[in-house]
Amino acid sequence: MALARNRRHQRSVDYWPGFVDALSTLLMAIMFLLTVFVVGQFILSREISGRDEVLTRLNSRINDLVQQLALEKSGKQDLEDAVANLQASLSSAESERSRLQALLATGSGNSQAAEQRAGTLSQELDEQKQVSVRALSQVDLLNQQIAALRSQIAAVEAALQASETKDQSSQVKIADLGRRLNVALAQRVQELNRYRSDFFGRLREILSDRDNIRIVGDRFVFQSEVLFPSGAADLNPAGQAEMAKLAAALIDLAKEIPPEINWVLRVDGHTDNVPLSGNGRYPDNWALSSARAIAVVKFLIAQGVPADRLVAAGFGEFQPIAPGDTPDARATNRRIELKLTEK
Numbered sequence: 001m002a003l004a005r006n007r008r009h010q011r012s013v014d015y016w017p018g019f020v021d022a023l024s025t026l027l028m029a030i031m032f033l034l035t036v037f038v039v040g041q042f043i044l045s046r047e048i049s050g051r052d053e054v055l056t057r058l059n060s061r062i063n064d065l066v067q068q069l070a071l072e073k074s075g076k077q078d079l080e081d082a083v084a085n086l087q088a089s090l091s092s093a094e095s096e097r098s099r100l101q102a103l104l105a106t107g108s109g110n111s112q113a114a115e116q117r118a119g120t121l122s123q124e125l126d127e128q129k130q131v132s133v134r135a136l137s138q139v140d141l142l143n144q145q146i147a148a149l150r151s152q153i154a155a156v157e158a159a160l161q162a163s164e165t166k167d168q169s170s171q172v173k174i175a176d177l178g179r180r181l182n183v184a185l186a187q188r189v190q191e192l193n194r195y196r197s198d199f200f201g202r203l204r205e206i207l208s209d210r211d212n213i214r215i216v217g218d219r220f221v222f223q224s225e226v227l228f229p230s231g232a233a234d235l236n237p238a239g240q241a242e243m244a245k246l247a248a249a250l251i252d253l254a255k256e257i258p259p260e261i262n263w264v265l266r267v268d269g270h271t272d273n274v275p276l277s278g279n280g281r282y283p284d285n286w287a288l289s290s291a292r293a294i295a296v297v298k299f300l301i302a303q304g305v306p307a308d309r310l311v312a313a314g315f316g317e318f319q320p321i322a323p324g325d326t327p328d329a330r331a332t333n334r335r336i337e338l339k340l341t342e343k
Contacts, residue, residue, distance in 0.1 A: 017217030025341075044174050051167050055160065062156050069149045076142045083135045090128045097121045216321065216337070224271075224292065224334035231280065233291035235299055243296060246338070247303035254309065261342075265300075266311045268337040269293035272330035273317040290314025296336055 100118050214221045227239030235243065250265060257263060269289035282288040293312040301307050322332035 018215075021218040040174055044171065047170065048167065051163060054163060058156055058160055058163075062153060065149055065153050065156070069146060069153075072142055072146055072149070076139060076146070079135050079139050079142070083132055083139070086128050086132045086135065090125060090132070093121050093125045093128065097125070218339060219268075220338040221321075222336040222338070223331065224336065225331070227296070227336060228292055231276070231282075231288070233282070233288060233295050235295055240299065243299050244303055247300050247305050250300070250305050250309075251303075254306065264309050264311050264341060264343050265305075266313065266337075266339045266341055267293045267296045267300075268319075268339070269296075269312070269314045270319055270333060270335050270337065271317050272333045273320070273325065274330065285316040286314055288314075289316050292336060 097118055100121070222239075222242065226242060227235055229236055269292040271285040271289045273285075276282060276284055276288065278284065282291060290312070291314070293314050297310045297312040300310060317333065320329075320333040321335075322329040
């Protein structure tokens with residue numbers, strides 16, 4: 001007969017709230033992933049905008065260098081034209097000197113005037129040669145400057161190419177990091193759900209013979225009368241026995257959960273809506289619900305459960321699961337809830 005009652009109890013378990021809570025957990029994980037993705041996109045956009053500014057400055061520098069190169073080429077062309085003119089003048093002067101020397105040799109004309117004219121032309125020719133030499137020096141200097149400008153342009157183009165390559169590599173790395181983060185988070189959620197199911201399965205086996213211990217969604221619910229005397233927060237012997245079973249199951253499960261999964265067991269205290277007199281040990285339902293949750297946590301710690309894996313919270317009468325002010329509703333709302341979740 002007890003086996004039949006257990007089977008009827010197992011068939012009456014409502015899995016829908018657990019499914020809803022699992023969907024809520026998955027939705028929270030997806031929202032976290034979206035937040036990480038948005039932050040990654042924001043950081044990437046800032047990095048890309050900074051690189052765009054660098055590229056803009058480099059392009060502006062290239063334009064300045066190109067303009068300087070054009071000006072230098074124009075100046076070089078002017079000097080080359082001047083050199084050509086000077087060379088033409090030099091050729092004309094040499095022709096004139098040759099003509100005068102020929103006239104002097106043949107004895108025609110005034111030899112003294114011819115000599116003076118030849119001397120003047122020779123002096124002008126020397127001056128033109130000096131000007132030509134200076135012009136050629138300037139042309140060589142301009143060629144050197146043009147070569148230096150070309151080297152600077154090549155260096156700037158190489159820097160631009162390196163910056164573009166680095167930018168593409170960064171985008172690939174960010175995309176790969178986001179993909180791996182999504183996979184890791186999905187695995188963490190799946191692992192925590194698996195261990196939560198395992199934990200609930202073990203507690204069902206241990207506590208299935210108690211009618212006043214229920215499963216609501218992803219939580220185990222203990223009625224306060226099982227654990228505490230009325231209006232008190234000290235675990236009674238029956239409550240200590242139930243919590244000892246819970247501690248043993250939790251310690252076994254903690255050995256199996258990988259350390260990288262940041263899990264906790266949340267202990268929530270709830271009361272009914274009957275106000276306390278305020279003259280006792282606890283002034284109101286907030287204090288009573290918190291004290292009961294803390295008492296459960298301290299007992300679990302004393303049984304060997306790590307303290308960093310436990311959380312106590314008091315909700316007073318403000319989270320009822322049964323509406324109304326009937327005695328049955330109030331008894332249902334006086335409870336301790338246990339939930340395996342993430343920090």
